[in-house]
Structure formats: C-alpha cells, structure tokens
Amino acid sequence: MNIIISPQQLSLHLISSAFQRCRLSEDLCKLSLTLRESTPSDLPNLQISVSDTGIGSSLEEFLDLKLSMEAFGAHQEWDGLLIVTTTSICDDEIHSYRLGLKECVSERRLTRLPSRPKNGVKFSGTEACLSVSETVDVFVEEIKRFLQKMLILKIPSVAIQLVVERGDTPGSRDEYIFLANECNPLPFSASNLERLKSGLEDYVLKHGNILSTQCHSCFLTPETLKVGSGMACQTESSRNTGLVMEAVIIISEISEQTSNCFSASSAKTEVLYFKEFSSCAIPQSSLNALRSVDWRSYGLTLGSVENQGSNVMIPSTRAKIQLERNLTKKAVKLALDDLRDKHAGVLLSAHAVKIRGYAPDLAKTIAGLILSSNDSDFQQRCFSFLGFQSQGVGGELVEACIKEKIISVIEMNDKKPHRSKDVAPFLFEDDSFQEPELLDYEYEGADDFSPMDI
Amino acid sequence: MNIIISPQQLSLHLISSAFQRCRLSEDLCKLSLTLRESTPSDLPNLQISVSDTGIGSSLEEFLDLKLSMEAFGAHQEWDGLLIVTTTSICDDEIHSYRLGLKECVSERRLTRLPSRPKNGVKFSGTEACLSVSETVDVFVEEIKRFLQKMLILKIPSVAIQLVVERGDTPGSRDEYIFLANECNPLPFSASNLERLKSGLEDYVLKHGNILSTQCHSCFLTPETLKVGSGMACQTESSRNTGLVMEAVIIISEISEQTSNCFSASSAKTEVLYFKEFSSCAIPQSSLNALRSVDWRSYGLTLGSVENQGSNVMIPSTRAKIQLERNLTKKAVKLALDDLRDKHAGVLLSAHAVKIRGYAPDLAKTIAGLILSSNDSDFQQRCFSFLGFQSQGVGGELVEACIKEKIISVIEMNDKKPHRSKDVAPFLFEDDSFQEPELLDYEYEGADDFSPMDI
Amino acid sequence: MEGKYQRRRFSRQPEPGDLLKRIREFTRALVEDLCNGRSPAISIDRFSNYCMNSDSTCCCSSDLPKGREILTCQRENHVHRMDVLLRVLLIVQKLLQENKHGSKRDIYYMHPAAFSEQSVVDRAINDICILLQCSRHNLNVVSVGNGYASELMLVMGWLRFSESEKKFGCINRPSTAYSIPVHVEEVKGIQTVKKHDLDVVSVAQYIIVVEKESVFQRLANDQFCNKNRCVVITGRGYPDIPTRRFLRLLIDTLHLPAYCLVDCDPYGFDILSTYRFGSMQMAYDAKFLRVPEIKWLGVFPSDSEKYCLPKQCLLPMTAEDKRKIEAMLRRCYLQREVPKWRLELEVMLQRGVKFEIEALSARALSFLSAEYLPSKIQGGIYI
Amino acid sequence: MEASRKSAMAFFSDQQLCYADILPPSEVLPRIEVAVLNFLRILTSPAPAISDLPLIARNSSNGRVNQGLLTEVPWIFLARSFCTRSLMRANATKAFIRVWKVMEMCSKILAQEKRVTQRELFYKLICDSPDYFPSQKEANRTIQDVVALLRCSRYSLGIMASSRGLVAGRLLLQEPNQEVVDCSICGSSGHAISGDLNLLDKLILKTDARYIIVLEKHAIFQRLAEDRVFNQIPSILITAKGYPDIATRFLLHRMSRAFPELPILALVDWNPAGLAILCTFKYGSIGMGLEAYRYACNVKWLGLRGDDLELILAESLVPLKPKDLQIAQSLMSSDTLQEKYKQELALMVESGQRAELEALYCHGYDFLGKFIAKKIVQANYV
Ligand SMILES: [Mg+2]
Ligand SMILES: [Mg+2]
DSSP: OEEBOSHHHHHHHHHHHHHHHHHHSSSOEEEEEEEEEEOSSSSOEEEEEEEEOSSOOOSHHHHTOOBOHHHHHTOTTBOOEEEEEEEOTTOSEEEEEEEETTSOGGGOOEEEEEEEEOTTOOOOEEEEEEEESSOTHHHHHHHHHHHHHHHHTOOTTEEEEEEEEOSSSTTOOEEEEEESSSSSOOOTTOOHHHHHHHHHHHHHHTTTTTSSSOOTTTOOSGGGEEEEEEEEEOSSSOTTTSOEEEEEEEEEOOOTTTOSSOOGGGGSOOOOEEETTEEEOOOHHHHHHHHHSOGGGGTOOOOOOOOOOOOEEOOOOHHHHHHHHHHHHHHHHHHHHHHHHHSTTTTOOHHHHHHHTTHHHHHHHHHHHHHTOSOHHHHHHHHHHHTOOSSOOOHHHHHHHHHHHHHHHHHHHHHSOTHHHHOOOBOOOOTTOOOOOOOOOOOTTOSSOOGGGO | OEEBOSHHHHHHHHHHHHHHHHHHSSSOEEEEEEEEEEOSSSSOEEEEEEEEOSSOOOSHHHHTOOBOHHHHHTOTTBOOEEEEEEEOTTOSEEEEEEEETTSOGGGOOEEEEEEEEOTTOOOOEEEEEEEESSOTHHHHHHHHHHHHHHGGGOOTTEEEEEEEEOSSSTTOOEEEEEESSSSSOOOTTOOHHHHHHHHHHHHHHTTTTTSSSOOTTTOOSGGGEEEEEEEEEOSSSOTTTSOEEEEEEEEEOOOTTTOSSOOGGGGSOOOOEESSSSEEOOOHHHHHHHHHSOGGGGTOOOOOOOOOOOOEEOOOOHHHHHHHHHHHHHHHHHHHHHHHHHSTTTTOOHHHHHHHTTHHHHHHHHHHHHHTOSOHHHHHHHHHHHTOOSSOOOHHHHHHHHHHHHHHHHHHHHHSOGGGTSOOOBSSOOTTOOOOBOSOOOOOOGGGOOGGGO | OHHHHHHHHHSOOOOHHHHHHHHHHHHHHHHHHHHTTOOOEEEEEEOOSOOSOSSSOOOGGGTOOOEEEEEETTSHHHHHHHHHHHHHHHHHHHHHHHTOOEEHHHHHTTSHHHHOSHHHHHHHHHHHHHHHTOOGGGGTEEOOTTSSOOOOOEEEESOEEEETTEEEOGGGSTTSOEEOOSOGGGEEEEEOOOTTSSSOOOOOOEEEEESOHHHHHHHHHTTHHHHSOEEEEEOSSSOOHHHHHHHHHHHHHHOOOEEEEOOBSHHHHHHHHHHHHOOSTTGGGHHHHOOTTOEEEEOOTTHHHHTTOOGGGOEEOOHHHHHHHHHHHTOHHHHHHOHHHHHHHHHHHHHTEEBOGGGGGTTOTTIIIIIIHHHHHHHTOOO | OHHHHHHHHHHHHOTTOOSOBOOOHHHHHHHHHHHHHHHHHHHTSSSOOOOBEEEEOOSGGGEEEEEOSSSSOEEEEEOSOEEEEOTTSGGGHHHHHHHHHHHHHHHHHHHTTOOBOHHHHHHHHHHHOTTTOSSHHHHHHHHHHHHHHHOBOTGGGTBOOOOOOEEEESEEEEOTTSOEEEGGGSGGGOEEOOSOHHHHHHOEEEEOOSEEEEESOHHHHHHHHHTTHHHHTTEEEEEOSSSOOHHHHHHHHHHHHHSTTSOEEEEOOBSHHHHHHHHHHHHOOSTTHHHHGGGOOOEEEEEOOGGGGGGSOGGGOEEOOHHHHHHHHHHHTOSSSOHHHHHHHHHHHHHTEEBOGGGGGGGOTTHHHHHHHHHHHTTOOO
C-alpha cells in the first residue's frame, strides 16, 4: 500500500476505497464527493466528504492508512482527524467514528461517536469526512483527473458525482457526473479485461476522457485505433488467489496533419496503471518490466520514461516484485502480440520492416522471371499458383499479388517466436578460410586488375 | 693594444717588444730571457729579465703598457715595478729607470736610476726586469710556446736564448736556443710572406716547432704539405702606409694510419695569428672574417672555433674592424685559391667533389658506348678525339682517359668564378634554341600518363 | 546429393535450354512456396578447393560441396542477397533467351543502386552458377571487370585453331603473339600441326605457361617457338577464366605436358596454384578450370644460386609476403598433392628473398630462352 | 653509316621537328653515335666542357596548339623549349648519367637486334648500375628522357610495347606477305592491335565502312561486336580500353589517313575522364606529346552527352569523384577544348554527377546499337 504524503492523496485514497466498496456491492452504487469550502475566518476551511452506497466499511482500511509522518508531522493545514460514518446492509445503526491519522498505525484508536439508528431501512454505505485548511482548487483538478482515469475501468455499477461548493461565492455549486459505460456501452457480462479495453478506447477517443464524447475530428474511422490486450496470471497457485496482470495497448494512428486536437507533446505514449481497480502511479517494478520489453522487436523504440506519480511504495518482498515484474512484462508482451496478430502490418519488428522493404523489388523480379519467360506453360503454372485463371493477366497484377504474398510471409515470420528466428541455417563452415587474400597483386599493365575477376 | 691581465702576459709582451726592437735593428741581434728563481724566504721569488741587442727603447712602449687594473689592483704576487735599462747606438750612457705599472697610464712617471757609462763602446740594447712572487714553471712553458710560434715569422736576424735558473736546485740552469732559418734556410732577400710560408711549413713539419727537425716519420715526401698564400692590402691609401694582411694556409695530408705522432686532437686545424710580427690571440674581427669564408665552396667545413687566446682587445673603431675583417677574409680566400690553383684536386667544393664521384661511372658508360659499337669508323673518330692513334687501344685506357678529362672539366669548372659555371654547351648545338629552361623538369613517364596535360 | 555432383562431373556442359529450364524450376518453386505461405529459402552449396587443416583427412579434393548456405527471408542480408540473386537471374534468363552475352559490369549497370557494388553482382553470379550447376560462361556472362581491366591472354607456338569464323594460325608464325578469344566454347579445331602436313615437319611437344606478358614477349622476341616445338601462353597475371579454360581445352585436346613459369614470390606461387587447383572463388567450378597436369618449371628459390643471379635482383620479402606464404603453406592441397611444391615454398620462406623471372635476363637477354628453359625441360628439372 | 650519321646530325639542327620518330635500329644507332661524338668533341675541345643534354620539355608551358587552316582540327604539339640534364647540377647529376646509361643499354640491345620489355631493361640497368636505378620508375623516366633527347620513339629504342587496343568491324588488315585478316569475323573479342609500330606502319588497310566508332571501354566494344552492330551501321569499332596507347592511336590515325572520308565518332562515359580520353584521341597530349601528337584525329563526340541523360535512370547517375573534378578543371583550363565541349563539361560539374555508358542497358542490351544508329542518322555529334 502506498504511503500517503498529502491531503490530496488522502482524499484520492478515500475515493479509491469508496470505489472499491461500490464495486464489491452487488447493486448500482453512487459515489458522492463533496468539497465544501467555507471561509469563516481568513484561513480557508475545506470540508471533504467522500460518501458511497457500497458495502459498509470494515474500518481496517482506515485504521491501516499509512501516512508519511515526515509529510504530515508538521502539517499545519490539517488536524489529522477523519470522521468515518458507515453501515453495512445488516447493521441496524449507522456508526460513526473519529480517527486521528497523525498517530502512527500501531497506536491508532477509533473514537466512537454517537450512532444513528437506521430505522429498519436496509442500506449500506460509508462516508469519510475531513477538514483541511486548503483551498478547494488544489483538490478539484486532481480529483477530476483521477476520476477520469477510473472511468477507464468501465465499472458499470458505480456512478460518481463530484460537488464543489466554493466559499467565496456563496451558493455556487459545481456538479460533475462521472458515468462509465456511457458512449460505448458494454454488456454487464463483459470481463474486466474487456471493460479495460473498451474503457481505454473511450479514454483515447475522448482525449483522455476530457471530452464527454468521442472526438470526431481526430477519429474519423473506427480503424484508427488498434487495440491489443493480454493477461498474465501467477501460474503456481490457482488463478483465483494469484496475481493477475492485465494489459491493454492502444495505438492510435493520428497523423499530426489530420488532427488539430493533438499537440506535439500529446504524441507521447501514456502509461496508465491500475492496481486493484484503482488508478495509481506505476510502481518501479512494473516500470522496469516495461523497460525490459524488447520493443524493437515490435518496431517500437522506448523513449525516456517519466514516472509522473510520486507515491512512495512500501517495499514489497523481492519475490513479489519479481513476480509483478514478470507478470507485467508478460501481460504487455501478450497485449503487443495480440495487437500485432489482429492488425496486419502493425508492430512489425524494425528488422521485419526492413525486410518487408524488399518485397516490392523481389515481387517485381519474380514477376519478371515469370512474365519474361518464353515458356507459356511455365507461366500458366505460376499464374495458377497465384490464383489467376486467365492467360492475359496483367503484369502489375501478378507483381502485386506476389508482393502481397511476400509481405504476408515476412510478417508471419516476424510473429513467430524469436527462438526459431535467429537460427538461420548456415551450415557452411566458412571460418576455416582465414587466409589473407592475395588481392593486391600488382601487375604491370593491368590498371585495376583484381583476382576477384577470375 | 691588448690589455695585460697577468705577469705572464706582461713578460710575453716584453719579449714581443724586445723582438720588435731586434727586428728593426739592421744587425744580427740576440734576445735573452732569464728566469731566475731564488727562495730566500718561503715565498718564491722570480726575477724575469728580458734583454735584447736591438735598437734602444724610446720608453713610451713601457709607459703606455695597459694593465688590467682589475687583475693587477689586488695582485699580491707582484709589486708592479719594472726596471728598464736601455741605450741607443748613439747614447753615451746606459740609462736605467724604474716604472710603477700599477699606476694608471696617465699618472705613470719614470723614476730615473743611476746611469752607467758605455765607455765609448757603440752598442744598443735594452733590458726589462721585474720580480714576481711566482714559481718559474708557470712562465716557462708559456714563453717557450710563444717563442716557438715566433719562429714561424722566420725573422733571420734574431737569435733567442732562454735561460731558466731554478731556486730549489742551486746551480741548475736550463738553456734553450730559438733560431729561425735553421732547417730550411731562406735567402735574406725573401719577403715576409715567403718567410711566413716557409716558417709555417717548418712549424708543421716540426710538429708545432716542438721538434728541432722535420718529423720524418710523418712527412715522408715533400708533397704531403700543400701550401697556399694570399695577401690583401688596404687599397685606398698607398700600399706602404695601409694595412697589409697576409695569410698562409697549409694542408697536411697525414692519415692517422701512417702517422704515429698525431693524436686525434692534433688533427684539428690550428689558426695562428700574428699582429705586427708578434704572435697574439686572434682578434674577434678576424675570427668573424674566418667564419664568413665560404669554406664549403672549397670542400671544407667549418667546425667549432675555439679561441684560445684570452687577451682582451681594446676596442678599435668600427671602420677599422670592418677593414681588418675584409682584409682577413680576402687574404684567406686568396690563400685558399692559391692553394687550389697550385694543387690539382685540392680544395674542390663539396659540390664538385660529389660530382667528381660520378666521373668513373660516366666515363665507363661513354667508353661502353664507344667500345660496344660495331661501327669501327665511329670508334676511330672517338679515339682520335681522345688522342689515341691506333685501333687496338684497350678499353681501360679509353675509360681512364675519358674519366681524366671529365674530372679535369669538373675541377676546372669549380675553379671558375661562380657566375660562369653553369653555362655548358648543349650536346646538340642548335643556334635556334630558344632560351633553355634550366629548371630540372621532372617528367612523368608515359606510364603515369595523366590526362591533366591535354 | 553426392550422386548429383558425381553425375555432373562426367556430364556435358549444360545447354542454354537446360539452364532456362532450371531457372523456371527455381522460379516455380519459389512461387509455390510463397503461395503456400511458406517462407522462401534458397539453398546454395558451398565449395572450397582447399582447407587449412594441415593433417586431417579433408575431402577438399572431392569436388563435393563443403557445406550449404540457406538464404531465407528472415535475415536482412539474406533478403538483400536474394533480391540481387533474383535480379541477376532475371538478367541471365534474358541473356540466355536472346542468346547474348553480358559482362559482369553490364549486369551491374542494370541496377546500380540496388547492387551498390560490383562484388555483390559477382557473388550472385557465383551463387547462380552453383544453383544451376553450371559454369559462368554457360550463363552467357563474361568477365570484363570494370570495363577496362580485361586483358586478353596471349598465345603463340605450334598451334592452329579457330573461334567461330576467326582463324588463329599461330603455326604460320610461331613467335607471334595471338590474343585469346573470349568465348572458349566456340573454339574449334585445336590442333598442333601433324607430321603429315606438308609444310611443317614437327609438332608441338609441350606447353609453357608464363606468369606475365613481359616474359612472354621475351620469348617471342627470342623466337623461342621457332627453336622449340611448343606452345606458350600467358594469362597476364592471375589467369582469368577464359585463359584457364583455354589451357584446359588445349591439354584435353592435345594431351601435351604443360609447364608453368612464375616469379619466385608469393604471387607467382599463388598464380601457379590457381592454374593447378583453381581459385577459391570459383571452387564450385574447379573441375573445369584446374589443370592438375601442370608442372612447376621455375623459377625456384634455389635458382638464384644455381644461376648466380645478380644480388641486386633479389629483393627481401616483406612481412606481408611472409604472411602470405605462411598462409599458403597451410593449404591442404599442397601437402596432399604437391608436397614438393610445398617444400620449395618453405625454402622460399626460409631464404626470405624473392625475385622475378626477368632476373634471369639481367645478365644476358637470351639466357631464359637459350639456356634456362631448354635445360629445364630437357633435364626434367620441374616438379 | 657515315651518311646516316650525317642525316642524324642534320636531324638535330632541324627546327621543325619536335617529335619522336619511329625509326629502325639502323637510324637510331647513328643518333646515339652523334651524341657520343658530340660529347667527346666538346670534352676534348680547347675549352673543354661536359655538355648539357637538351631534352624537349614535356610540360604544358611547352605545349602548343596547332589551329590548322585547312582542317578545323586543332592538335597539340611540343614547341622547341628545352629542359636540360646537366652533370654539374648536383640534383640532376644522376639523371644526367642515367640518360647515358640507358643510351648505352639501348645501343647494345639494338646492336643485337633484340627488343626488351621495360622491366627487363630495368633489370639490366640495376645489374649494371644499381645505385642509379633504385626502382623501375627511374628507368621509365630516363627512357622518356632519351626519347626527348634523341627524338625517336620508345619503341625505336628497342623497348617492346604492348597494345591494349582492339579493332572489329568492316576492316580488312593485311601485313606484308600474310593472310588478310577480316575484322568483321573476329567475334566479340575483336582483333588485337599489335604493339609493333613498324608493323602497323606497313599494314594494308581496306574498308567498306562509313564510320569509325571509337569506344572508351572494352565492355561496350564487346557488346557492339557481339551484336555485330557494324552490319547495321557500316563501321569499324576500335577501343584502347581507357586512355589510348600509342599503337591504338597510331592505327586510328592510319585509318583516318587511309579513309579520310569516314567520320570518327567517339562513344565515351559521361564524365570528365571520358571526355579526356576522347580529347587524347582528338588532340593528343603533352605527356605523350613527343611520341604521339602526330596521331591526332578529328574525333567527334557522339555520346554520352547531356542530352542523352534522359535515357538513363536516375539511380545510374553516380556523384562525381574528386578525381573527376580534377580532370574537369584541367580540361577547362585548356585552350584546345572547343566551346561545346566546355559547355558539356560545365554541365557535368554543375550536376555533380557522372554516368557510364552501361547505364543505357536499362533499356535492354540491344539498345546501345539503336542509340548509336539514331545519333548517327541525326548527325547528332559535336
Ligand atoms: Mg609476379
Ligand atoms: Mg569511364
């Protein structure tokens, strides 16, 4: 679990927890975020409330919250108090607690506040509240960005509402709704991976979920997005208990010419990482995994990787890191392979791209060998191989057909596992001829005679 | 006049003066040097007496003696007193004077000592005496070397006697006689230059006048010495009053193999300089003159020049230096030319020597062209050019004859003034020849044909 | 596989029709593979006429392939070679169909950008020869290098033959040089003059192969063939294919002994070896190009002393020369087939000097033709 | 002998002759004898001297262009400007002696009625005088010096020449007392031109051709000879395989004299070297000035020229090499070059590209013949 170093991160964490509770609920849930800024004194006072209608909280999630003592120890803007109100479906009452987060985890105690009766109504839900001496602005954008990313997961059962009340203009109230499954609905039965794929597609089409609908000026045709996905699981234990890593890769081929939305910088590749259905910064182990992928074999080059998240990870065990790393790598590779398999000519290795460059020439020459032959019987046989029936088939057609076949062979070759690739058969023991060549023979009269001419 | 910096130099100077007085006398003269060492106390006491039977002294020569005040000011070994006794042929008395040389020239006064009557006998002569607290040894060798050099002048009228009495062995008395004109007598009418030549020859033959007779083991044949002489006079004034520079150059060709007298160091060239009939160190101006001679054009190379004399010269005027220098250079060049003219093949320029080295090959080739021809008419004409009458002349003879002629042309060419040297006739005379390009144009053979010259 | 080569060894040279058929078979197989989604692969046998295994029982003399190279679409350099090979093959097909000849340079110029350099074409031509199991001339490809360098070989002596309509009556003037035709396959009627020819009473008794033109000219100028009943040829340095084929043809037809006169230096020896064993580049075709019958006539390292050659003519070997000799000494065929040559080569290395044939002419121009060659041939002083 | 020496003597004072003759040994030896006699005469004269050797200078400043009045063909020749070899100049002493040594060797060879190769001559020279001939280069240069001194061709000095030239097509050659050689049935290899200039001089030439086509390259020659282009275009094909040797130029010159009505058309690569080869046939060159200027022929430039480039694939054009630019520069600075050639050269330099004749093969191997035929019909040569 990440160590939290700021109130903003804490609030994101609270949202993430609420989201998980919603996800685990079997019903449609609502996740409400309220940021209420009041300025009674000169100091800004911001009340943050994260409430959800998911399953009730077991409170451990709050008790176990890890705060950076360095960051929060001297933090004047926040008292460290968290008010948690929660009830499970089977509870009769709504329980309230107060929790001092500035104490270290082992010393933390919940202070029970007065409960409220539910009056027999069956519902569950949780609210977490805190007050900080910060302006609302430092929270809003971050939370919105977070929620936009969360939409990628396309969990259909959670509706998110963000309400912002600013203190300086009383009565002002901004409300944002975040609904997954909006523009490209998926069936409820869709797998997580499918949802992720679809969500990521939406994310790209909506320019990082900033737009509410697909950007039609950039994405005219459906083919512009090429998507591949892969899943890797811990194989030793059973699938259910083990780690599962799912990767989705999207390549959007928007040229800068046709698009007026993308700036040069947006041409960069964005890596989004979700852990347990929550967007978070990519951990170092996964980053290393990404670095270790042989991108060149997919015709890609790895640029510099900027890790924008700043969460400090609690060190996992070495074995776990290795596992995560392997799984990440595997999932990404599977996603790449998937992408390549589904889209001809995409993600060919640089090597194969070069080789493919020879296809037109090879095709032209082979077509030449066929067409220039004075043996019509031979020509006929070749045509029939190529699937042409008639004699009078045009030269361009033959050439194009051969070219296509060559390209497909080259691409197929590239998709084969690497193992078989590098062992190009070369049975000839050439190394034994390390004799100096008697090339520089100076002979009177012959200007540039070379024994190579023999 | 040189500045005297030591008692030894003073004594040489006194000898030189005495020699000049003898030379100017019309009679045979005797120059006696006595070095008498007495040890009454611990301090050595050396009496030096220089007496001559030449013309009497005008005393100015003593009054004008220039002593280095730096060297003599603090000189404890000598009191600076010079006793001069002199009489001219026309004097009735013998005059004696005492002179304090440590006083500077302008303050010097002669102290007259009692005279002695000559009792009507007609003679002239001078004696200069001084006493120093030095041992006799520091004087003897230097004086002997000086006298040996003076013999080179071969002034026939002066006999020199050196008597050395050492104090440590009472009664011991070494006597040395230096007589010019001894082994190769010259007529009295011989010119100074002839004497100098002869004297220098003797000097070389007697290994620097160290031997009393010619060294027969080194100089077996008379041809081993090659002598050239030159004289240069100031041309502007009349010859009598002007400066006259005479140079004699001797080359002795003694190989180290045949000679057992010469050590490696004696192979060096010795330069002796006489000024006004007195051996002295070579002045800087003359040294520069020697350095500026184009020795290479005589096939010689100038090594490092060590000036062994340490006399400090009183600066002459610039014009005088230039004159001396020019005269020296001219005299030396004349001597070199004289030497070369008298001795075939000697002092050829390095250039000519190098070219002469090719003469045998060229002669052989030309002879080959003649002898290998099967055209007897052609051969006959060639032979007649070479001065052979008969048909059956031997190949070696033809070759030797051509070689000799080629060498003689090379040597002759070398002796010509440089201007006229390079103009040789063309092999094929052709009056219409335009001005020949004398550049040694290197022609690219047809093999390295270059299109550049189209 | 073995059978295939064994068979070909004794079979006639393929006709253009055979080759065109083989090209079509090749093309058809390629198209078939492609249409079946199989990655095309071109299998090319590799040949070498020697190896560096000094003592082993290698099979370099068997003329069997020593290995195989398979060009696939999976390596870029393979695909490039495939591209070149197919382009050249297409040109060859045209040449054969139109019954024309093209030089290697001509072929290069069909696609200079794709071929990038001449050697790429040369290699492809070799590969095609191996694929189609033929010699280069069967492809109607001639070797005019870069358009300039081709030197025709020279021949003189007691010989008469014709190429197509052109007659070479060397016999009429035995000491006049004749250039050798390009198309050896069109050479007909090689004959030394028979005794029953009325005007000539003698027949050629042997063939001398000299390394270089200047020595050939010396022999011509000395009227060597007027005085000796022989045929002299030179390949002007490393012999090209027509030269070697012509020599092969001469020997097969006339059954005369052949002697080789080369410089006493590593190049000379390599040229000698090329006549005797063929070159490595053309190892696949060695059996048609080599002349196992050839004898090394000279000049031997020991000749410098035997004939008191002027010392100015003896040059010290460079480090490069020595390196070359050391490498040549390791060639397996020397030990196996001509151990005496190898010994002489060792002597050459030990002495550390080299010299040219012309050194024999330094003292007297006619020494080579009047003394050296006759004494060697009559005395059987060759190995 | 006396008479020939007289004429040899006269030769050296003849002002008009600045070329190297092709002479039989009987005329070369007297020239050498005159040289020896003059040397001895001057050496033994009352004012003895070692005479300098006057060699016709073979540098461009001694090059002259003859703009003929009757023919429009200019040719290059050497004027009477000399460079000398002098014994007395230290840096030329060896060169001076080398000249005599080579003369001695040549006179011996000529007296034996033999010929040697340059290599053999070098060997003889190093055995005789190793100090003077450290390498073949000195021997070759000295041979040229002797040519420039005695003004007879290298071949006349008893040095063998080999020609790389080939001829094919409608030409009948006959050496005295030999069978006629029909160059149209020599196949693609053509007929090899002999290096024996005396023999070439005596050849009897016959033709029914209407053109002489000079080819820069052997490969092109082979192609045209194999295609028997001379049957469609009645012509004689000749190539020197690059820069022409004397023998090839001599034969072409002889043909141009024997068949003055036949235009001589050159087909060269489109690069400065190609043009330089053409110009060497056309004007001669200073480097070969002494031996070869007389063999200038009025060669016209058939191709490749800038206009032909449209027939060539762009990929066949190769960037000019530094050597090309060098050649271009020296050609440009030549007064000899006619304006049209200079324009063409400027185009090459400007485009920075070169093209070889083989590049036309992209239209098939038989295209070359059609190309030539079309150009000839249109009289498209300059
Ligand atoms: Mg060689
Ligand atoms: Mg060219």
